Amino acid sequence: MSIDWHLYEATDVYDELIAPGGRARKGGAGLKKALAKLDDAELSERRTAAELAIRSMGITFTVYSGDESSTIDREWPFDIVPRLILKSEWEQISKGLKQRVKALNMFINDVYHEQEILKDEVLPRVYIDKSKDFRIECMGITPPHEAWSHVCGSDLVRDGDGTMYVLEDNLRVPSGVSYMLENREVMKRVFPELFSDYVIHPVDDYPAQLARCLRSLNPNATRSPQLAVLTPGIYNSAYFEHAYLANAMAAELVEGRDLEVGDDDYLYMRTIQGLVRVDVLYRRIDDTFIDPEVFNPDSVLGVPGLMRAWRAGKVALANAPGCGVADDKVIYTYVPDIIRYYLSEEPILPNVPSYRCVEKDHRDYVLDNLDQLVVKPANESGGYGMLVGPKASRRERNQFARQIRANPRNYMAQPMLNLSTAPTLIDTHAEPRHLDLRPFILTGEHQYVTTGGLTRVAMRKGSIVVNSSQGGGSKDTWVVDG
Amino acid sequence: MVDRTLSSTAYRAYWLGRYLERAGSTARLVSVNASLLIDLPVRLPLGWSPLVDILALEEEFMALYGELAQSDNSNLDENEKGVSRFLLSDQRNSGSLLNSLGYARENARTLRGTLPRASYEHINDAFLFAKEILQEPLSRTRRNNGLKHIIARLDQINGFLSSTMLHNASWHFFRLGNFLERADMTTRIIDLGTANLVASESDLEPFADIQWRSVLSSLDSMQSYTVSMQNPVNQPDVLEFLLKHDELPRSLLRCFNTIRHCLRSLPKNQEPLDLINQMRRQLQRARVRNLEGERLHRYTDARQKQLLTLHTKITNAYFPQT
Numbered sequence: 001m002s003i004d005w006h007l008y009e010a011t012d013v014y015d016e017l018i019a020p021g022g023r024a025r026k027g028g029a030g031l032k033k034a035l036a037k038l039d040d041a042e043l044s045e046r047r048t049a050a051e052l053a054i055r056s057m058g059i060t061f062t063v064y065s066g067d068e069s070s071t072i073d074r075e076w077p078f079d080i081v082p083r084l085i086l087k088s089e090w091e092q093i094s095k096g097l098k099q100r101v102k103a104l105n106m107f108i109n110d111v112y113h114e115q116e117i118l119k120d121e122v123l124p125r126v127y128i129d130k131s132k133d134f135r136i137e138c139m140g141i142t143p144p145h146e147a148w149s150h151v152c153g154s155d156l157v158r159d160g161d162g163t164m165y166v167l168e169d170n171l172r173v174p175s176g177v178s179y180m181l182e183n184r185e186v187m188k189r190v191f192p193e194l195f196s197d198y199v200i201h202p203v204d205d206y207p208a209q210l211a212r213c214l215r216s217l218n219p220n221a222t223r224s225p226q227l228a229v230l231t232p233g234i235y236n237s238a239y240f241e242h243a244y245l246a247n248a249m250a251a252e253l254v255e256g257r258d259l260e261v262g263d264d265d266y267l268y269m270r271t272i273q274g275l276v277r278v279d280v281l282y283r284r285i286d287d288t289f290i291d292p293e294v295f296n297p298d299s300v301l302g303v304p305g306l307m308r309a310w311r312a313g314k315v316a317l318a319n320a321p322g323c324g325v326a327d328d329k330v331i332y333t334y335v336p337d338i339i340r341y342y343l344s345e346e347p348i349l350p351n352v353p354s355y356r357c358v359e360k361d362h363r364d365y366v367l368d369n370l371d372q373l374v375v376k377p378a379n380e381s382g383g384y385g386m387l388v389g390p391k392a393s394r395r396e397r398n399q400f401a402r403q404i405r406a407n408p409r410n411y412m413a414q415p416m417l418n419l420s421t422a423p424t425l426i427d428t429h430a431e432p433r434h435l436d437l438r439p440f441i442l443t444g445e446h447q448y449v450t451t452g453g454l455t456r457v458a459m460r461k462g463s464i465v466v467n468s469s470q471g472g473g474s475k476d477t478w479v480v481d482g
Numbered sequence: 483m484v485d486r487t488l489s490s491t492a493y494r495a496y497w498l499g500r501y502l503e504r505a506g507s508t509a510r511l512v513s514v515n516a517s518l519l520i521d522l523p524v525r526l527p528l529g530w531s532p533l534v535d536i537l538a539l540e541e542e543f544m545a546l547y548g549e550l551a552q553s554d555n556s557n558l559d560e561n562e563k564g565v566s567r568f569l570l571s572d573q574r575n576s577g578s579l580l581n582s583l584g585y586a587r588e589n590a591r592t593l594r595g596t597l598p599r600a601s602y603e604h605i606n607d608a609f610l611f612a613k614e615i616l617q618e619p620l621s622r623t624r625r626n627n628g629l630k631h632i633i634a635r636l637d638q639i640n641g642f643l644s645s646t647m648l649h650n651a652s653w654h655f656f657r658l659g660n661f662l663e664r665a666d667m668t669t670r671i672i673d674l675g676t677a678n679l680v681a682s683e684s685d686l687e688p689f690a691d692i693q694w695r696s697v698l699s700s701l702d703s704m705q706s707y708t709v710s711m712q713n714p715v716n717q718p719d720v721l722e723f724l725l726k727h728d729e730l731p732r733s734l735l736r737c738f739n740t741i742r743h744c745l746r747s748l749p750k751n752q753e754p755l756d757l758i759n760q761m762r763r764q765l766q767r768a769r770v771r772n773l774e775g776e777r778l779h780r781y782t783d784a785r786q787k788q789l790l791t792l793h794t795k796i797t798n799a800y801f802p803q804t
Contacts, residue, residue: 055610056603226486234592243594253594257803258490272492272651272800273485273749 002039003430005032008423010432014162016083016422027086027482030197035081040428047425050080050190059182059240076179077473079424080190083435083455086482087201093156093164093439094449096348099339101152101441104169104326106342108148111325112138122341123334126358130409131331132379133172133324135287137294141311143320144217145445149327150318151210151282152441153177156453157352158420165352165417167436169335171327172319173284177206177440178241180454181248183476199481201451206440207248209448214249214280216445217316225279227251228269230259232285232301242284251282261305267315280316281306287321329378329412330356353415357408366413367404370397373413375404388464390416419464422475424457434458436466437477452477485749487651491596493801494589495652499659501586502605505612506636507667508579509629511536512569514674514700516626519562521692530565536670542575543568566625571616579632580616583609598646601639608635654744658796661744665737666789669782671697672724675717676778694720701732718771721778725770734785738762741792754795761788 010018017028024032038046059076085093110117111128118125128134153174155167184203188195211227218225229251231242246253258269259278268275283290289299291306309315325331333354336347355362355373366373375387387400404411421432439453455475456466466472515533534543547564570579583605590597590605615628640660647653675697695715698704703723710727711719725734738761745755773781 056607234588243592247594247599252486252488252491254488255490258488269486270489270803271485272487272489276486 002037002043003035003423003428005036005430008430008432010421012160013418013432013434014158014160014420015432016085016158016420016435018423025084027480028084031082031084031194034194034197035423035430043425043428046080046190050078050186053186053189054078054182057182057185059179059186076182077459078183078186079433079457079459079473079475080187081423081425081430082187082191082194082476082478083422083437084478084480085437085452087479088482089164090452090479093349096166097154097439097441097449098447099343099345099348100154100166100169100335101149101443102447103339103342104152104171104335105147105149105443107338108171108320108323108326109142109146110342112141112322117338117341120341122337123331126409127328127330127334128325131325131328133287133322133328135322135325137307137311138320138322141320144219144316145443147217147443148320148323150213150217150320150443152443153438153453154441156349156437156439157417160418160420162420163350166335166349167352167417168329168332169327170438172324173286174438174440175238175241175284176438176454176456177450178244179474180440180450180452180477181206181244183454183474187476198478201479203451203477206450207245209442210245210282211249211251213442213444213446213448214251214282214316214318217318218279219313219316220277220279222279226269226277227280227282228254228259228278230254230256230281230283230285230290230303232256232289236284238284245282252278254278256285256299256301256303259303259306261303261309265305265309265312265314267303267306267309278315280318282318287324290317290321324379329376330358330409333412352417355413357404357411357413362413363404363408366411367401370401372416374416375400375411375413378410378412388416417464422455422457424459424475431461433461434464434466435475452479485651487655489801489803491593491652492655494593495596495655496659496796496801498586498589498593499656499661500663501582501589501659502636502639503660503663503667504577505579505582505586506633507663507671508537508569508577508582509633509636510700511667511671511674512566512579513626513629513633514671514697516622517700518693518696521696522689530562532674533565533569536673537569537577539568539575539577542577546572546574563620566620567618570625570629571613571618571620580609580612583612593652596652597643601643601647604635604639604642608632608639611635651748654747655800658741658744661737661740662789662793662796664732665734665741666786668724668732668734668737669785671701672721673779673782675720676775690717691715703730703732706730717774721770721773725768726765735762735765738765748800750799752799754792754799757788757792757795761785761792 005022008018017025017032019025054076107117117123118128149171151174153170153176156164157167158164180203214227215225227249229242229246231239231253233239233255243253252269254269260268260270262268267278267281269278285301288295290302291304292299292302293304294307307321310317310321333356336351339345339347355366357363357366366375370389373389375389377385387396389397419434419436421434423430424433435455435457437453437455440450442448455477456472457475458464458466459473460471511533515530534540547568568575568578572578573581575581587605587609590602594602612632615624643656675694694717695704698707698715698720707723710729711723713719723730727733728735728739730736738758742758742762745751745758
């Protein structure tokens, strides 16, 4: 027995590999055939090989279960069937992402300077004034290249008609890129023969590109800036990634206690020889924890005085503090306007149609149609705190309606998208599973977009929740010549 | 050139070295005892409890295996099972082999930026292997076999790191941890060489040498001994060999020499270097051949205390915040 594509049923949905009628989409025939050639035993063997590779490479993510001592390191759930994207389509998407992030960076810079966009009433001032990610401490600061969000992870989803939408932009401390890189490594170990059938564009220059981006932010006149990656520590769910990137960039992996800000406002790390200056800090800690002197005074993760050093222009922080002001699901609804305002261009990538609960007509619509909408809080990530209307109970919907009425600024709603699927190996046959895509966009002196990105897949049948913290897995993403 | 090694990195490399070595030593120690007991006559009141004493874990053992510890060794089988479980796989004993390997793995995990990529894989594999093979109930055969494989894997990891890791400051800290732990364990294994025998019982005399032969072969040093000492196994020569023979990788003097070499490659080394130099001179001058019984025990005990002081000096010099 092997995969019988006649039994593959992806109806009423856009499938990334199989077109209606059962034929492979452009570029997909080779993969479809190669998979059908493997019998059950071989399929299981490959899957086991992938699991073993992941286990011994130590690719893990951390699941919280209460206190720190009981966190569990889980092996990264991985599906061995890759997801294909044609190069021609990817080039277009990549252009759209650069445009989007460029405009968002201009927006953040404007918010912390003249606030032209508010004066011109393109965006109501209330959204900034009431934003919990607006940082008054950032007013008047101009980071190198006027870039604020140096590493952005935007989530893309494809709807039933095949259109690729931007679902959200993660501008603060997006994670997942190391899994994108590791997925490719695993695939090379497990399916080496497929690589000879396809022209698959490599992903592995990301760490070098990230290092180049970070170096371009160097505020000090040193030829070779000292880079460091600031991690909250080994109990953080993305610790694996922090270590991976530091390693790949030959940057120091540091925790708050390795750092101190001197009386001269420079940032230093504690070494066996004494203090050594850090020029660029890629921080993987939220704003509110980076400096107990300015933000959360109880934070032990950050470095007292870090904001002072940054404001004095003596250390670069990536991403810059305060950039979360644009990473807000209500601001998101304005991104097409933001692109038009700063670039005088039409957006290349569309937004998912969205309703702002703060506007009365939108809110009335949302409250009347809760059973058909997905409602999201403005400032949560990881899929937490949202309502999936069609799947929720009446009680949950009523409770959400109360929350929306009480704090409309904090919510936006979108129609429930019919997320595209791709064949996923379940036991020894292929079944459609919903997925999304997170590419990463770098902004420093130059812009760079990953080749493809991290494809996350909801492993449970019918589920559209792809977060690894909630039962999601991932696939290697291949950008291929058509 | 400024050395950019973070204090915290140095600290972890040092502990990685210590835990890896401790895991290997614990495996060796249990192996020594197992082969020792095979060689000795059954009627002798020997057992497994000396292992616990030698590692200074009596209190922990009492707390967890109180009944066993108080029994008069009448049930040797139970005694062996309890001690071997306590030393090898018991999660509650922070010094168990599995815990040592687990801590080594944690340190390797946090050192991913410093170690060659595959090191974590190897250490992780060794941990997973040990966890699997040491599962209770553990038969003698599986245990002895498993320990052999665990020791081999740990030797491979040491070899791998030596031939792939940059021999920079982190490496020196790794070796410092390695050899401090090894020095400590060599003195403890010497303790074990005499611990089981009651010196006054003259009918045990013929077995004294068996005991030393067992110790040597478990350290993979029997052949080296024969080559170096050119004498049948006897206590004075063995002591000379294990303590002062510089060519033997596990001898105390060799450990001291390596520690000294590592410290000389590091900045800010004054205090710990002064101490190791002094320890080394003392050892070179000491007459160890004729140490016996209580005097021998006091001698090894004093070395262990010095090593503890050295550890403190290293900590203060390089990772004071930790």
